[in-house]
Amino acid sequence: xxxxxxxxxxxxxxxxxxxxxxxxxxxxxxxxxxxxxxxxxxxxxxxxxxxxxxxxxxxxxxxxxxxxxxxxxxxxxxxxxxxxxxxxxxxxxxxxxxxxxxxxxxxxxxxxxxxxxxxxxxxxxxxxxxxxxxxxxxxxxxxxxxxxxxxxxxxxxxxxxxxxxxxxxxxxxxxxxxxxxxxxxxxxxxxxxxxxxxxxxxxx
Numbered sequence: 385x386x387x388x389x390x391x392x393x394x395x396x397x398x399x400x401x402x403x404x405x406x407x408x409x410x411x412x413x414x415x416x417x418x419x420x421x422x423x424x425x426x427x428x429x430x431x432x433x434x435x436x437x438x439x440x441x442x443x444x445x446x447x448x449x450x451x452x453x454x455x456x457x458x459x460x461x462x463x464x465x466x467x468x469x470x471x472x473x474x475x476x477x478x479x480x481x482x483x484x485x486x487x488x489x490x491x492x493x494x495x496x497x498x499x500x501x502x503x504x505x506x507x508x509x510x511x512x513x514x515x516x517x518x519x520x521x522x523x524x525x526x527x528x529x530x531x532x533x534x535x536x537x538x539x540x541x542x543x544x545x546x547x548x549x550x551x552x553x554x555x556x557x558x559x560x561x562x563x564x565x566x567x568x569x570x571x572x573x574x575x576x577x578x579x580x581x582x583x584x585x586x587x588x
Contacts, residue, residue: 386420388413389471393427393478393489394521401521401562404576406477409519409583413473416587423467427488431460434487435494443498461495468496473515474551476542480522484537493545502549509550516546516554517586525560555586 390410394400410422433439439461442454450458468474478485496502502511518539526536539556546554557579564570 386417386473387471388417388420388422389467389474390422390424391427391474391476391478391489391492392424393476393486393492395428395486396479400479401559401565401572401575402477402479402519404572405519405521405557405559405579405583406475408576408580409475409477409517409586412580412583413475413587423471425464425467425492427492430488430492432488432491432495433460434491447500461498464492464495465498465501468502468511468549471514473517475517475519477519478521478538478542480520480524480538483524483535484541497545497549509548511549511551514551514553516551518542518546518554518556519559520556521559521562523561523563526558527560555582557582557586 388410390406392403392406394402396403398404414420414422436457438453438457442450442457445454476489478489484490499505502509504510520538522538524530524532524535526533526539539558543554543556546552559575559579562575565572565575
């Protein structure tokens with residue numbers, strides 16, 4: 385049975401272009417995997433914490449020496465790591481804020497990059513044999529011919545993190561120029577239609 389993990393980050397609800405892209409992606413994935421299982425991890429509904437001193441102390445302490453307090457502080461991290469390790473395909477949908485990912489997505493990354501679980505003590509990624517698709521919605525356009533292409537930190541960051549974890553089969557679908565929808569220059573439906581072909585290709 386194929387398994388999909390969907391990571392959603394936008395706080396805009398139905399008005400979110402990245403969330404609307406996710407809905408199209410999940411529908412296409414479900415059609416291609418009718419017996420598959422889908423896990424939705426909405427980071428806006430997850431009690432994510434940023435890295436703290438107690439978290440770091442638990443992180444650097446061998447698991448066999450964890451106190452009840454350490455186990456409690458890593459409980460959410462353990463759940464998020466398990467979700468990632470159990471999936472076959474992870475889709476991350478995110479808006480781009482000030483050229484990078486939202487704080488909630490960065491916090492998710494900090495929770496799932498775990499030595500001994502997703503990252504070997506030799507620095508090699510342990511999350512292997514999986515696919516990833518990243519859906520980015522941004523007001524700016526960061527294509528190769530764009531004068532602001534060097535500001536595309538979000539793509540560079542997520543590619544780096546996924547590769548570090550061991551996921552090298554990564555497809556990026558960049559919905560640049562999304563501000564045209566908010567400005568009323570194009571409808572949400574027509575804007576999303578332009579990415580259907582890329583979504584289908586990412587499933588192959």
